[in-house]
Amino acid sequence: MKYYDKLIFELSKPGRCGYTLPENGYGRCVKELPAELCRQVPLPLPEVSEPDVVRHYTNLSQMNFGVDTGFYPLGSCTMKYNPKINEEVAAMPGFTALHPLQPGTDGACAVINGLDKALAAITGMAKFTFEPCAGAHGELTGLMLMRSYHMARGDAARTKVIVPDSAHGTNPASAAVCGLEVVEVKSNAQGLVDVEDLKPLLGPEIAGIMMTNPNTLGLFEKEIGEIAALVHACGGLLYYDGANMNPMLGVVRPGDMGFDIMHLNLHKTFSTPHGGGGPGSGPVGVAAHLVSLLPTIKVSGFHGNFGVMLRAYAYILMLGRQNVKLAGKYATVSANYIKESLKDVYKLPIPTVCKHEFVFDGLVNDGGEEGREGATTLDVAKRLLDFGFHAPTIYFPLLFHQALMIEPTETESLETIDAFIAVMRRIAEEAAADPSLLKSAPHCAPIRRPDETTAARQPVLQYRDTL
């Protein structure tokens, strides 16, 4: 990766253009519109040629790390390989040229129905809606369905939802957007939902519980049977946050564990590219007793992110029933192998078998001593960048101060994983010897650590602010 310092605006020169358009043979123009309805201010877009544009964005791309560049041990993000056939399928003109409201879409509808059936088979849910565009959007949609269920029964008092303290930040945020009050349930010493802490929270105001299973510590909530029975007995529903579905692929179906509503992240479990932060897709599945509520919730403009659905369906068809059964187990064995290979140099707060991910709580020896500050999780993360690895998820979950959350996936080879382990061990040695090398990292990335404080205190948020 190399540093390149230009904004597209800085390449601009009046008179250049990067487009070709047909001639206007109609003899009419927007000048006919009343002036008071027309834009009077200049339009400060760049004026650049087509080769300028291609070279600029190619240069920008070379400052980026992606799954095709290297390994992402990024907890709760499931950064698996993005198959190339998926891209080819999504780019087929027979799909990309379709208007969302046009007739003659039998092929596109067959894609949606086929994916719906496949996801239902994999999860044990009855039916999915594909309108949600991301995981958090799926959570919100699922909670809307949960509230609708209670309201339809005239049970309007159920305005609280239980969320474990280990949950993804989107869980409580989605609950708030949905008009639900969050009640937090604590984790026990084993990192699991504390059933005794849960019991007194249950009652006639509880709409349901949001669970991630395995949870964000990568641990299977083995009391789920009892939890489901308790929540259902109090009249609530169970929501499954599918962000951590990958290790369950081929092993356990959320529907069989008693969940009524769930979302999947097609950009995690089903291999669609993250695209630098989207577009994703967060389809929501429901048990049979909630299917009739699906059409009552309209959460995006048309049919959801159809292009993402095509990719996910292609992935499932490539895997087929045989390989779907392997993906979760392979991800899990890789995670446990990394955990066992590093637990002598990184603190492992919960030493049990994990699923697809696990959490370290910082270094065993951070090199700190009198007059010398030890290396933190942030320092370890930044030093990893020097060795061609992405950082793990850091400072999440909030249960541990120096959380370092690691998730390999089933698409990483033993050689890659061994190389990562070797680098993590080397970084631990470097920290013990002299933390300053870590504190000043990265040394080999296109830039060094950015000044985030100034960015927030004196925001420069668009090109005009820089002039």
Added chain:
Amino acid sequence: MAGFSYFPHTEEDLRVMLDKIGVASLDDLYSDVPASFLFRGEYDLPDAMSEQQVRDFFESLAAKNTRLKVFVGAGAYDHYTPSVIPYITSRSEFLTAYTPYQAEISQGTLRYIFEYQSMICALTGMDVSNASLYDGPTAAAEAMKMALACTKKKTRVLLSRTLLPHVIRVVETYARFHGVELGYIDAKDGQTSLESLQASLAADNVAGIIVPALNRYGIIEDFTGFAEAVHARKGVVIEYCDPSALAVVKTPGEWDFDIAVGDGQPLGIPLSFGGPYVGFMACRKDYVRKMPGRIVGQTTDADGKRCYVLTLQAREQHIRREKATSNICSNESLMALYVTVYLSLMGPSGMKKVNCLSYAGAHYLHDELLKTGRFEEVFTKPFLKEFVLNPRVDIKTLQQKLQDGGFFAALATEEGYVSFCVTEKRSKEEIDALVALVKEV
């Protein structure tokens, strides 16, 4: 055992890993899962296919869709996508990257988002833009929540009845659950009525209003007096706009509005049966800390080099949890890159030309359709590229005739009109062919 192409695990690799872990089999890694929950059946899925079989399967499905020349907008516009866009956006460094939390190795993503924000500000005339939202309708719903956050002790948000129907439906869904009291501003002669707005404002509980720049009838709305009326009651005005049209129509900034939202799809994003698209949101500087979603800012690194980071994150769910401005976690980053590359190629002159061509084609079609005697004019207000007419013939017969001739046109509206749209992709020959078919109805 032959492996599967996405999984590098050999029998030997698995043995090495299981030995290190100290378990005998992969199944032992799930010993904490109660046996009753383990799925022991066969998945109701097809057998694994070869890549060629998968390609053939999707090609056959794609062939089952009817390729039509699109003469409808209604929230999704068939503008041309220059070939540079898919070329750039399919670069794996952009496509396969994660959210740019690790700024040191994500300067490519961060830089184009900064450029995207700058371009959205340029189009809307607003001070700040976020890094994008899911789509136009959800951006409008987020703006509705933002209006409440920006104004104290006000409980109502008013929607113009001239907003596109799918925008209204999504905003209504969010409002129902978020506990927002919605009201509606009536339409008069195809445009949001100032009198109706003023009547609703009298109760003094309106946090904000949402009005469309180009409305459901394609009309360019005249907002004279709107900003003054709403600001006098300390509310905010949100404009739902077609960002492509903002190159030529009066901007939310020029109308003195507070928040601009809409769908970036008309800026080079293929129709793709409705998604992925990209929602945009821009606002006045005063409201930036109430804005949902990611925001990229410029700063310097430890060596003083110019660089970009995600900033003002104290608004977001991963920090604030239930107190965040929104639950949104992602943005539609790659689609923001589509928009950025598109606007770079088009520049100010290209954007103007796209609008001129669309305007000219739409007006030509409008006039030719009226000449057929099969339609009556509904409104006489200025429009850009989309318009409605009152059909004098049976709508279903008309639509079928056009579809059989290879056109998607004359979308029926809730009011019983038919809607048409023309972009720069439609040629005069295509328009003439469409009109010839209409004459046969």
